[in-house]
Amino acid sequence: MQFYYEEKMPLRILDEGEFWKLQESEHTDVIRALVPDLEQPFVEALKTWEQALAETQALFVRYIELVVRSGKHLSSAVYGQIMELVRFALKQSEQFVQLLNQLGKESKALSNNPTAITVLNHIRRESEYFIGIAQAVLQKGMF
Incomplete structure (x- = not known):
């Protein structure tokens, strides 16, 4: 994400948050679809x-x-x-990455599915990308 949006910066970070929370929510479904024999505790998790990430995405939309509506002020x-x-959202993504790591380490069904492993690693990198954006915004006190 570029950081030169000046007065549009609040919308830019909100846009990023909304997009990445939607992605993370959808990624939960992708994993379940790719690993139909995934262990039930992981399916439930x-x-x-999916629900928690969708709720956070909805919060970003509301903001x-x-x-x-607030205009420039x-x-x-x-x-x-x-x-x-x-x-x-940053903490939530960090916790989501922990679940992805746990899946990668503990799920026998996932470990027997090379495509799912590749997708899981891709999903992890995408969540880590959002984590980096959120950390940069918080460190710099953007906008």
Whole structure:
């Protein structure tokens, strides 16, 4: 993500968050579809994560709508709420990556599926990309 959007930066990070939470939510379904014999505890965990990630994605959409309605003047309270949402989304993605790591280590069904292993690694890298964006935004106190 580029960091030169100036007054559009709140929308840019919200856009990124909305996109990556949608991706992560969809990725839970991709894993389940690729590994039809996935162990039931992992199936249940992925279903739970799918819902949680979709809820976070919906929060990003609500803040996008709020910022658009606010125009160029973003109150410090809303700014703080956006930064808190970014912090939450960062932690959520870190925990999601932990689940992906656990899947890679503990799932026999996944370990017997080379395509699923490749996809799992790709999904992990995408979540790590969002983690990097969120960390950069929080460190620099963007916008």
